[in-house]
Amino acid sequence: MPQDDNGIAIRAGNVSRHYQMGAAIIRAVDDVSLSVGTGEFLALLGSSGSGKSTLLNLLAGLDRPTAGAIVVRGRNLAEMDTHELARYRSLTVGMVFQAFNLLPRMTLEENVELPLRLAEVDRADRAARVRQALELVRLEKRLSHRPSELSGGEQQRAALARALVNRPTILLADEPTGNLDSATGEEIMLLLKNFNQSLSMTIVMVTHERPLAERFAHRIATVADGKLISVTPKPREEVQS
Amino acid sequence: MKIGDLAELAVRNLREAILRNSLTTLGVAVGVASLVAMLSFGVGLQQFASRRLASSGLFNAIFVTSRYNADFGRPARQDQAANASTPTRSLDESARQEITRLPNVNEVYPQIRFMTEVRYDDKPYPTMVAGMPDSARTDGAFDGMQGKFFSSPNADEAILQMEFAKDLSPQPSSLLGKDLILRYAERKALSAQAGDSRKASKGNGSESSGNGGFSVVPHEQKLRIVGIVETEPEGGFGGFGRSRVYIPLSVAQTLSATQVNDLRDVLNGSSKTSSYASLTVRVKSPTQVPQVEAAIKNMGFTTFSLLDTTRNLRLFFTVIDMLLTIFGSLALAVATLGIVNTLVMAILERRREIGVFKALGADDRDIKQLFFAEAGVMGLVGGIGGVTLGWLIGRGINLGTNIYLSRQNLPPVSISAVPLWLALAAIIFAILVSLAAGLYPASRAARLNPVEALRYE
Numbered sequence: 001m002p003q004d005d006n007g008i009a010i011r012a013g014n015v016s017r018h019y020q021m022g023a024a025i026i027r028a029v030d031d032v033s034l035s036v037g038t039g040e041f042l043a044l045l046g047s048s049g050s051g052k053s054t055l056l057n058l059l060a061g062l063d064r065p066t067a068g069a070i071v072v073r074g075r076n077l078a079e080m081d082t083h084e085l086a087r088y089r090s091l092t093v094g095m096v097f098q099a100f101n102l103l104p105r106m107t108l109e110e111n112v113e114l115p116l117r118l119a120e121v122d123r124a125d126r127a128a129r130v131r132q133a134l135e136l137v138r139l140e141k142r143l144s145h146r147p148s149e150l151s152g153g154e155q156q157r158a159a160l161a162r163a164l165v166n167r168p169t170i171l172l173a174d175e176p177t178g179n180l181d182s183a184t185g186e187e188i189m190l191l192l193k194n195f196n197q198s199l200s201m202t203i204v205m206v207t208h209e210r211p212l213a214e215r216f217a218h219r220i221a222t223v224a225d226g227k228l229i230s231v232t233p234k235p236r237e238e239v240q241s
Numbered sequence: 242m243k244i245g246d247l248a249e250l251a252v253r254n255l256r257e258a259i260l261r262n263s264l265t266t267l268g269v270a271v272g273v274a275s276l277v278a279m280l281s282f283g284v285g286l287q288q289f290a291s292r293r294l295a296s297s298g299l300f301n302a303i304f305v306t307s308r309y310n311a312d313f314g315r316p317a318r319q320d321q322a323a324n325a326s327t328p329t330r331s332l333d334e335s336a337r338q339e340i341t342r343l344p345n346v347n348e349v350y351p352q353i354r355f356m357t358e359v360r361y362d363d364k365p366y367p368t369m370v371a372g373m374p375d376s377a378r379t380d381g382a383f384d385g386m387q388g389k390f391f392s393s394p395n396a397d398e399a400i401l402q403m404e405f406a407k408d409l410s411p412q413p414s415s416l417l418g419k420d421l422i423l424r425y426a427e428r429k430a431l432s433a434q435a436g437d438s439r440k441a442s443k444g445n446g447s448e449s450s451g452n453g454g455f456s457v458v459p460h461e462q463k464l465r466i467v468g469i470v471e472t473e474p475e476g477g478f479g480g481f482g483r484s485r486v487y488i489p490l491s492v493a494q495t496l497s498a499t500q501v502n503d504l505r506d507v508l509n510g511s512s513k514t515s516s517y518a519s520l521t522v523r524v525k526s527p528t529q530v531p532q533v534e535a536a537i538k539n540m541g542f543t544t545f546s547l548l549d550t551t552r553n554l555r556l557f558f559t560v561i562d563m564l565l566t567i568f569g570s571l572a573l574a575v576a577t578l579g580i581v582n583t584l585v586m587a588i589l590e591r592r593r594e595i596g597v598f599k600a601l602g603a604d605d606r607d608i609k610q611l612f613f614a615e616a617g618v619m620g621l622v623g624g625i626g627g628v629t630l631g632w633l634i635g636r637g638i639n640l641g642t643n644i645y646l647s648r649q650n651l652p653p654v655s656i657s658a659v660p661l662w663l664a665l666a667a668i669i670f671a672i673l674v675s676l677a678a679g680l681y682p683a684s685r686a687a688r689l690n691p692v693e694a695l696r697y698e
Binding site: 057060062063082083085086087089090091095097101103105106114115117118119120123162166 | 242243245246250253254257593594596597598599600601602603604605606607690691692695
């Protein structure tokens with residue numbers, strides 16, 4: 001397995017993502033260069049439409065850059081074929097979304113098991129790994145519940161369990177508290193913080209809430225109009241525990 | 242994804258839209274049922290025709306005649322022309338023995354048919370008599386007869402054809418066990434007029450005519466009626482006119498009745514040695530008929546078998562099956578449009594789900610396989626349901642046909658059959674057609690951009 005690049009988990013160099021809309025070119029991400037250290041908690045901060053989610057999708061391998069390179073563990077995502085990208089999404093990164101994106105027809109157990117099925121993990125190992133993941137988010141007693149039977153916070157915790165079940169090294173979170181009240185959002189952020197510290201997991205979180213980013217992230221990368229405006233370093237010891 | 246997981250997810254997805262998917266699967270089932278019902282009709286008719294022809298004992302039979310035989314003035318047949326270089330031989334006992342020794346030949350026996358007057362209840366009934374070999378007991382020719390087959394190869398017993406039996410009595414079954422008198426023209430060689438001619442000719446198809454002439458004297462033979470058969474065994478083929486009374490071949494030989502070839506032998510001067518009008522050669526299997534037939538032709542005889550007729554019959558049923566398949570497939574073609582529609586609808590409904598799958602690590606192939614699996618499951622379930630439905634339709638056709646036939650006082654038949662190969666082929670065909678129908682939706686689903694799919698509300 002390729003090792004991290006000198007403590008760098010993700011290295012994005014001059015990354016652009018442009019869309020052609022008729023005659024106009026939309027520069028959703030424009031010449032962004034950014035590195036995320038291994039075990040770092042980075043917040044991508046920006047207003048709606050700033051391009052932060054597009055950048056996160058590029059880091060997740062869900063989209064391909066128009067230009068530039070995104071190197072994760074020594075491999076450039078832009079050069080991977082669709083199968084390799086799928087393996088990357090399956091084993092290297094975990095994703096959580098603002099809308100949770102749990103499958104309503106499946107129970108919690110089945111939702112969390114889904115990445116294991118896609119990664120072709122043996123059936124015999126799955127139940128234990130699903131239980132472990134749900135224990136991390138304290139939902140081990142809700143195995144047979146469907147998403148509609150859970151609160152918003154529980155659904156986002158279940159989505160976190162699903163993102164963690166394949167034991168990725170990088171967690172990408174797109175507005176994970178966007179659909180939650182502040183108390184529940186706090187709970188989710190504490191979980192993310194805990195994973196970052198206890199599992200040394202690299203986290204990149206998209207948010208438009210500066211206070212949240214300032215409280216939990218090591219660094220804040222501010223994005224506006226597709227460009228990286230600033231990266232505010234923040235010593236790790238200052239981050240609220 | 243592993244096959245087990247694919248199948249599990251496919252079945253789960255199909256269960257979620259149970260009504261729509263059930264209706265689509267029902268469409269496939271109706272399509273397959275129509276195909277199976279059509280083909281089962283074709284197969285059933287073919288089996289029915291084959292059974293009827295096979296029970297006639299014609300398919301493994303070769304009919305051999307001498308080239309002297311009554312071609313009087315007719316142009317030579319193709320096979321005769323082809324064998325023109327082979328010397329013409331008399332169809333005598335040595336020829337019979339020679340044919341018997343050919344590989345794959347089960348038995349060789351002479352065709353003995355002669356005119357007779359049957360006397361029953363003091364009334365005359367002119368008809369033809371045919372000798373039947375003992376092998377006819379087991380070859381199916383007398384299946385379904387009333388009464389029983391001859392008790393022994395030398396028994397003075399007779400089996401009547403049903404129409405003839407009806408001439409004798411309005412209650413044909415009442416004839417069983419009764420006696421009839423056979424009046425026939427016995428042939429007596431001029432050189433051996435004294436003594437019992439039956440003894441003189443025993444064990445031979447016809448006796449020597451000595452100096453080339455014979456006398457014809459009327460003779461009578463009492464026979465017991467032991468059976469009544471619906472149709473004429475061997476379809477009257479190979480003889481001169483249809484026979485209505487059947488007696489053991491050995492008995493027919495000992496009667497030394499005058500046959501048409503006796504006159505022919507006198508006319509062509511070959512009467513110094515005994516000969517047969519024709520021989521029937523039974524081959525072990527119909528597939529061996531061509532080789533044996535060729536060997537007999539090389540010996541200088543004319544042959545005829547129903548192989549060409551069989552080939553034409555197969556060709557006919559192949560064409561019929563093809564037409565039935567085309568018409569039956571129309572419904573299945575319509576059903577495939579239902580599958581395409583259902584899966585395209587599923588893509589629209591599950592667009593976000595596809596995005597989630599991709600975000601969690603599914604590649605295009607996984608998505609494609611999932612939709613293929615759903616199409617395949619619909620094909621499998623529809624195929625099994627369709628075969629069952631088609632089989633029931635076939636049973637219904639058989640039932641209706643037999644009710645009609647029984648009202649016409651005709652025996653029951655089976656004109657629809659679903660053999661195992663047809664059932665399996667129909668299910669496999671349904672799966673393949675369903676997979677083909679899933680081709681477009683599956684590739685469309687696989688091509689979905691995950692980012693756009695995740696944004697879909």
